[in-house]
Amino acid sequence: MSEATDLQRRMFELIRNHDLDGPRAMYHPDYTYVGPDGTEESGPDAGVRAAETYTTAFPDLDFEVRAGYDCGAGTAVLELIVSGTHQQELAGVPATGRTIRAPYCNVIEVRDGKIYRERDYFDNLHLMNQLGATSLPQGTGA
Known part of the structure; x- marks a missing residue:
């Protein structure tokens, strides 16, 4: 595995364990995070907030x-x-007690041994539908 692959898998393991200081230490000082809506945020705290x-x-x-x-x-x-x-x-939706299961894609770029850029791709509409916050027409595949 490459350095990027190792860092990415380690980051997700730390997040799974609620260790958010771990990823913060892995982020490059010039880190940027791009969420599923395309908004780009700068600085390690952006990744930690997400x-x-x-x-x-x-x-x-x-x-x-x-x-x-x-x-x-x-x-x-x-x-x-x-x-x-x-x-x-979550995003104005009070706790529902519902379980979600959704596809998700994460892309990272590494510079100087740290995560320099991170992009997340997932379908927020699908997520909100699972929470009961919205409904989708029949036959949409979601």
Whole structure:
């Protein structure tokens, strides 16, 4: 495995264990995080805030690795299934007690032995549908 792959898998293990200081130490000083809505935030605290949002809302948050790709040049991609029980507020949605299970993709780039750039891809509509916060028309595949 490459350095990028090792760092990425370690980051998810730390997040699973609610150790958010661990990832913070792994982030490059010029780190940027891009969430599923395309908004880019700068600084290590941006990545920590994203992880904290979901570990708070889903205290039993878990990640099942489906596939990992070492893209060379310090880039790694993980395809995962994320699951957890909604126990705290998320994006204005009060705790529902519902369990979610959703596809998730994470891409990181490494510079100077640290995670320099991180991008998350997942379907927020699918997630909110599982929480009962919205409904989807029949036959949408979600």
